Amino acid sequence: MNARAPFAAASSHTPQNSEELPGEARQGIPMVELENISVSFRSPDGKLVQAVRDVSLQIASGEIFGIIGRSGAGKSTLVRTLNLLARPEKGHVSINGQNLLSLGENELRHARREIGMVFQHFNLLSSRTVFENVAFPLELAGHDKAYIAREVGQLLDLVGLHEQAWRYPHQLSGGQKQRVGIARALASKPKVLLSDEATSALDPETTRNILDLLRRINRELGLTIVLITHEMQVVKQICDRIAVMDSGRIVESGKVIDVFRAPQTAITRTMIGEVIAHELPSSVLTRIQRRRLARGNTAGPECLLRLSFAGDDVDRPLLSEAVKRYGLDFNILHGQIDEIQGQAFASLTLLAHAGEEALQGAKEFLRNHDVSIEELNHVV
């Protein structure tokens, strides 16, 4: 199997969202490729619901790719096209170079064994023990008992559930159930793992453990993982790249750090808001607003800015240098430092007092040093 260092891509970054594929995948064929996919449903009242609209997507081998978006954005539907649980009416779906839409029923069943899937509500068979649940896909594929026992033993070791082998799902905690789900998904040695909100029913601590497990699997088995989530925490912890969906379309995509530094769309900004709270205390906003009204509704010498630093920039005294050079006056209204994919990521919201010239100079200086700047004057 593939043994690429999965995070090679994250070590260098460009300020813009880049659509380049990481590492060696740039030359090889992508593991997952969607081309102009559209899926629609007929709702009970007869209306046509366009769940996915003309989505194209490439995911490299060994990548952990996140899909985020509001409820109803079409994330589940999109991921379900990857194993044709949802059949797109238009476009191409290819996994590991194989065009799924051209396959007959039998061939599709075989192809599906190469694609594991884990679910939000685990979907374990309640009538089967942990062991039997993990054995299930191997039984379906017609393997013999000895092979199944050996494989299931190894899988239960991998997910740390050896002790629980003879328990039934209802006797397990949510985290343990999801481990069974993951072991089951890995049983047929898939190349791609699809995860639809696999941690959404779990508490934060268990979520972290499950994500660590997924990352370990990604590294050790070179498995490509496509995961849907509405939790930014999940994205931050394990994704290499993300796509943001809204009303059936991908509105933004790129490396996680880039999307976090310079979100391009309002929807992304709202979603990121969970992690980087750039919402300011309302009392502060009201005061700024009052002053601005007194000036006749112009921003005047006051400017609200959000600066994002990433990687090594976090350690450098860029801000104080800007202050010294351009005579900028400012007050920090909000600040946060975070870690995304092992890279430090800081965000500062400033209220700057400066003349137009000094402000432009400082902004340019900072931008030249890879600090991304977002003007927040519109929020006041």
Place this chain on the structure above:
Amino acid sequence: MSSELLNLLWSSFFETLVMVGVAGAAGALLGIPLGISLHITSANGILPRPFFNRIAGLLVNAVRSTPFIILLVAVIPLTRLIAGTSIGTAAAVVPLSIASCPFVARLVETALREVAPGLVEAAQAMGATRLQIVRKVLLPEALSGIVAGLTVTFVSLVGYSAMAGAIGGGGLGDLGIRYGYQRFLPEVMLVVVLVLIAFVQIVQSLGDYFVARISHRNQSSPTSA
């Protein structure tokens, strides 16, 4: 009570047992596959066949809405064909089986509908065939519901079998009517009713026992999926 009456009670009980047992078994044998096909051919099933589903559903409803006493008489030609006679215990088994089959089918269909669609979807995602989905997902997951349904069927058959007296089927119900009501022996009626109550109780308890044995859901953790 005279020993003659006791003998009669015993043979009537035996007749009831035969009618309920054979008709229940035949109903299960035909009703379970029918229930499965009703489920899988429905719009959201794994083998949607709207036309077949519609027709089968209509037939099932037609038999279920026919009062048993009418069904009993209406199927006499068929009874004669299968049992060779239109009177007696063996003859009563035929209409009882015909009545229990759609009953079982609907209960099985309901039990299958209780299986979370996510389980079927998970199996599909793993590349399961339709037959594998029925055998390894739907039936095992719905088994406790199916057993509960069969229990209900057997209990209902005890009631239906009382009407079998109309075609000389015998059984406890018939005994109760003939001796208790027509010959005005209330103590016979009372004994018959008590035996029937005990019988139904035993069937129900057995059913409940098996359901509890089979079901691995929600025994100790109320939140499990």
